[in-house]
Amino acid sequence: MKKILVTGAKGQLGSELSELSSDYSQYEWIFADRTQVTLDNLDLLKTQLNEIRPNIILNCGAYTAVDKAESEKKLAFTVNHLAVELIAKYAKDNNVKLIHISTDYVFDGTSSVALDEEAQTNPINSYGASKLAGETACLKENPDSIVIRTSWVYSKFGNNFVKTMQRLMNEKDTVNVVNDQVGSPTYAADLAKAMILILEAEKWLPGIYNYSNEGEISWYEFALSIQELGDYNCDVGGIPSSSYPTPAKRPEFSLLDKKKIKKVYNLDIPNYKESLKKMF
Template sequence: MQENVKPLILITGATGQLGRELRVVFEDIENFQFEFVDRKNFPLDSVEQIQAKLKAYKPNCIINAAAYTAVDRAEEEFELANRVNHLAVKEMAIYSQATDCKFISISTDYVFDGEGNRAWVEEDIVKPINVYGETKALGERAILNENRNAIIIRTSWVYSTFGNNFVKTMLKLMSEREEIRVVDDQVGSPTYARDLAVAIKGIILSEKWIGGIYHYANEGCLSWFDFAKAIKKLANLSCSILPISSAEFPTVAKRPKFSWLDNSKIKSTFGIQIPKWETSLKKMLIEMGEINNNSI
């Protein structure tokens, strides 16, 4: 007699910040199988192979945590960014619709132009100002065109104990230098990838599944400069931090100046509780051993 086969969840982007956090939070789940794939065994730029690879895995749920995220390089690599962020996710959406497979894909605050003065809601007009945001917006549209039951989660300013990110860069620079300069006219919501992974786990384990676009970032809004000051204070570093404008720190790709995401929809739909950014930053720094538990 054949044993019952556990449903399989396929997670792309296994070596990225969110992918590695998902591996951590799914460790204690016994009623699913998990397959974590990365660019070596599941290259999203090989769009023509995606259907065959998905048919080989036969997932019951796909979590797409992979993306082309080199924001500045994307300005010169539109085709590659478009294959990964748009055409590849379109293939996943086609597969998930045809096989009744659940599909969650991660998107970004960069689909907005950053010209708002209130937290962005899911229904706001998408108007990206760089190639990365454009390809992610195209991916969103393709997903919902192919599978209205898919879930898209837009997030922002992601950091983790894994990989490279703003928090770890600040810790390194502040420990090496007496003074650094940080942009103070870009405002948004930091997101601890562990919290986002926990939220995704909650959706997967929930009996409720409602397709559409959702926003998820830690509660609160601040500038990169204020975020850097908070990191300095918690880590008890002495480096001086000076505020500068985006014009004084030019980048190849333009960045949205206002990226605050409204979390109301994901909280009310799935009953998800979202920590404040200060709480999550402390948790991450404790996890890294930068501060002790008494700091909370």
């Protein structure tokens, strides 16, 4: 029986994979939190991988505190770059299949057309820079890896935009949301299914793939959809990013082009609203 190691098991994606795993009992699943697979301690990480001896690694663990990464660069790069490099090397040396999760934040946001896998990367914050270093190291150390870039991830698990909006719309009369950052949300349950479909597919074609739900919206429009589905009596206002300064800059446009993953793995990707309804 093949052993699948999922890192970041307590995160949104790890939790969704855990929920799906009972449907795939042909695998032995190991859901490792940060104590079982310690991404910020490389010596310990090496030992842990050698003890677990997985056949497949789904690397969902990451340092994801975008604003905090500006003041915790070293930690962000250890987890998002050096640990990924080590995992990729382990995978290469032990003939392990690796799917590594990356982000739309590897882009600078100046595009006006959906970004495909060949688009020029140019991160504008430390988090994005650490994730780009990680995906580059991953494919350099183990060219047989699959890297999936995703965006605006939400789930019924963990902390995310949808849950924050639900809370604020319950508590407040007015909520303001930035209306000049455009992309598409990703329901973590959809991405988890896509990862398993890739594992189950007859072909394994390494490289970078994009995955998010279909649709092109701003965070403000996303908030309006949440308001509508939750039937909240709250005014939602759109504001420019300049009215809501954050330590880390965000890309203004990071819509991902999904043609490649749909073609290669014959994936049917739901529209963001369909998936948001499922979460509700």
